[in-house]
Amino acid sequence: KQWYQRRVRGKALIKEYTVEIEKLKKELQLNREQCGVYLDTEKYNEMETRIKSQNEIIKDKEDALAALIEARNKISGLFSDSIKQIDGLHQKIDRKEEVEVQNKTLINNFIQSTKNQYAMFGEFVSQRRAQLDQCSSAIAQMMEKERERHNVNRDRSVTSLSHLMETVVKGLDTAVTQR
Secondary structure (H helix, E strand, O other): OHHHHHHHHHHHHHHHHHHHHHHHHHHHHHHHHHOOOOOOHHHHHHHHHHHHHHHHHHHHHHHHHHHHHHHHHHHHHHHHHHHHHHHHHHHHHHHHHHHHHHHHHHHHHHHHHHHHHHHHHHHHHHHHHHHHHHHHHHHHHHHHHHHHHHHHHHHHHHHHHHHHHHHHHHHHHHHHHOO
């Protein structure tokens, strides 16, 4: 059995070598005759199939490349729009910061103005209080003088009335005694 298998294998190898030798002889013959390259029909068809396949792959890759370029252009456009929007946002933020600085300045000025007005109002109230105190003192002094004058006048009036009554009583006593 082994012997038979070796023999079959040997015959198959000899047959393959014979076919290969024939191909090589044909190529050599054509090369000598035509100054061209001889290709076996099978090999030629194989190369044609490979070329078609590679052309299809190249076409697919070119289409994919075109799609990638288009996508890149879209993304570039979106990126450009995004940059414009971001620039716009930065400008708005800068403007907001400027307004905040202006608002802080206005608020500080308002606070300072309010403090100044409060201080002036405090001075005004202090001055008016001092004037009221002076007026109160003057009125108190005038009332004290008026009270003293009134007391003096009352004392004089009482003294005068007492004196008048004594005179009237004496005059009446004299009139009663004379009658």
